[in-house]
Amino acid sequence: MSKTIKLAVHGAAGRMGQRVVALAADASESSAADFTVVAAIDHAGHPKIGQDAGTVAGISQIGVPVAADWPGAADVVIDFSLPEALDACVEQCVANAWPLVVATTGLSEAQKNSLANAAHSIPIVWAPSMSLAVNLSMRVAQQITTALRDVAGGLDIEILERHHRFKADAPSGTALKFGELIGEAMADEEPVMHVHGREGHTGQRTRNEIGYHAIRVGDNPGEHTIVFGMLGERIELNVAASNRDCYAAGALAAAKWLVGGNDGQPMPAGLYNMFDVLGMADAAK
């Protein structure tokens, strides 16, 4: 039998952590052949501490309790937690030389810098969306922007995102990443302004801004619409999750890539993203 990847899940009792545990451990899922969940880590005060992580995730027992302690050994760690929980996770991974997938959004600038520092010693995949469809849409958004940025009459770009009412950060990390990539593709002499919502006497829209609008409704697992508005017509690029498994499957693909790379060799230390994992790093922009 081939050796499975020993996976530690950080934030294991959360909405996303549960789906990662389920896809990695549920025998009916194809990814379960690749992984063995060795640790399901969550906050010491979480009410599910001590319960079997499989049961918490809605699958059969896996013999691993949700715990606040880190394991003695792991091949890779997947983090879906909170910004305030991430620093300790990164420290553990650096101390133990564990590759790390960071999916948590809403990080401070200091945390982004410490991720870059940590990536000098361990390989890290960090992306605000692990979804294949979202990452592909980011490339499409860059291409549309490049094609239309000099259109007669001008191009207005606004980013609408919809998420469940429980989401803690706004706008979504994905919306901000769309904006960053689109801003690069706008390549104007003027610096791009990132405008978050509008209210009051705002005056006319300027050419060099990207607008962001964060909608929080019900149980929406994540939807992004990029509006490319011109005089006389518009394009709307919409990418929507039906459930959270697109993110969980993407995180598992990233974990597998860190451990086995493209050629079976572990990835060296460095800061990677989902474009690297999906082989889209050099896609035409």
Ligand SMILES: NC(=O)C1=CN([C@@H]2O[C@H](COP(=O)(O)OP(=O)(O)OC[C@H]3O[C@@H](n4cnc5c(N)ncnc54)[C@H](O)[C@@H]3O)[C@@H](O)[C@H]2O)C=CC1
């Ligand atoms: N990159 C991506 O594809 C995606 C990223 N996310 C992001 O992942 C994060 C988690 O999202 P959800 O699962 O919906 O949130 P959630 O609130 O359901 O789960 C977070 C979990 O982290 C745990 N946690 C809090 N403090 C901790 C600590 N000190 N140590 C260990 N665990 C701790 C919580 O108890 C909770 O179980 C958010 O930042 C969200 O934006 C969510 C979906 C996709």
Ligand SMILES: O=C(O)C1=N[C@H](C(=O)O)C[C@H](O)C1
């Ligand atoms: O909190 C969520 O749910 C999600 N967060 C990520 C983000 O902030 O971009 C990714 C996804 O949209 C779901």
